[in-house]
Amino acid sequence: MRTIKTEEITEVVSQLCKEAAYYLPEDVYEALKKGRETEESPVGRDVLDQIIKNAEIAKAEDRPYCQDTGLTIVFVEVGQDVHIEGGLLEDAINAGVAKGYVEGYLRKSVVAEPLFNRVNTQNNTPAVIYTSLVEGDKIHITVAPKGFGSENKSGLEMLVPADGVEGVKAAVMRIIKHADCNPCPPTVIGIGIGGTMDKAAYMSKKALLHRCDEHNPDPQYAKLEQELFEMINKTGIGPQLGGTTTTLAVHVEWGATHIAGLPVAVTICCHACRHASRTI
Incomplete structure (x- = not known):
């Protein structure tokens, strides 16, 4: 049995929130460039040029790729031989989201109640968390901010x-x-x-x-x-x-x-x- 502290989970989630907001995955970037090569419309090519340039600026300057930094979706695979120490996994993840969005100056887009009051939570929590139990003694975390x-x-x-x-x-x-x-x-x-x-x-x-x-x-x-x-x-x-x-x-x-x-x-x-x- 391996012990992982909630503080480590929080810190990793915080960093992933910023990385996901700033850096477009390489495969998506390459797909955009491939699309630019095959695009038949001159206007379409111009739009793709701007999108690609935007991705490059965001990466170079550690700035959000898009102003909508999304509702944070977190996929977590927890090894069945892991013991989490220091609190609840969900609380640790939400603490990481709050830390990442505040420190990274990412737009906070989450409202606590969806219909009547719609008051912003000011830290982009709670995240939508999907947890699955897998073999092993590790925790694999994927942060995927979803624009609306x-x-x-x-x-x-x-x-x-x-x-x-x-x-x-x-x-x-x-x-x-x-x-x-x-x-x-x-x-x-x-x-x-x-x-x-x-x-x-x-x-x-x-x-x-x-x-x-x-x-x-x-x-x-x-x-x-x-x-x-x-x-x-x-x-x-x-x-x-x-x-x-x-x-x-x-x-x-x-x-x-x-x-x-x-x-x-x-x-x-x-x-x-x-x-x-x-x-x-």
């Missing part, structure tokens, strides 16, 4: 098995076309298929953590990813003002579901597909 320009355009459809593959494609495209240019494309698309309504949404969020140049290990789902990638890029939505680079990548995660169900969740992420990870 794209989150607001994400969606879910509860299909039936008879809808099949074509029904899934149609559902995804309905959500994409409804979103249009509002999620700040070029986007990264995470899709969750199966499970329950909530599990499908969770899988679609987790899918955004895959590298842009990574494909599903199952050839059937890899084919679906490629087909959707091509369909989305043919919509003409393009990078903000029209073009052929609407999405940088499409990732699918899937899971077991009920014999009567076929949930499909689509999480749209803007070109600020930010996340940073560390293992303690």
